[in-house]
Amino acid sequence: MYQGKRTEELVCRLMTHAPSTGVLPSRLELFSRQLMLRSVQYSPLGMCILDRPLVASVIGAVTTYLVILIQFQRYDN
Structure with missing residues (x-):
């Protein structure tokens, strides 16, 4: 559980510092949503x-x- 939250925080940081053009922001946003919606086990x-x-x-x-x-x-x- 801890690693999932840490990964989510790192992806959010990358989203704020990534350039606003290109494919990277949309892929980071998709990955961030998947992390948030993933059920914790x-x-x-x-x-x-x-x-x-x-x-x-x-x-x-x-x-x-x-x-x-x-x-x-x-x-x-």
Whole structure:
């Protein structure tokens, strides 16, 4: 993640210092947009990729189990 942000900053610097004519500015702008729109993926210890769908399903499962536990606690009292 850090390297992606650093690359994005470097491309932005190049865009400000590049000449305004030619092919280079349009290619830098396209590359900059691709960097900004690229989804960030975390891979803890290389075991799996933590992306948005996985995190959402984990949060949904935890919420479901919490609701079930709360309901059982109400019946125990």
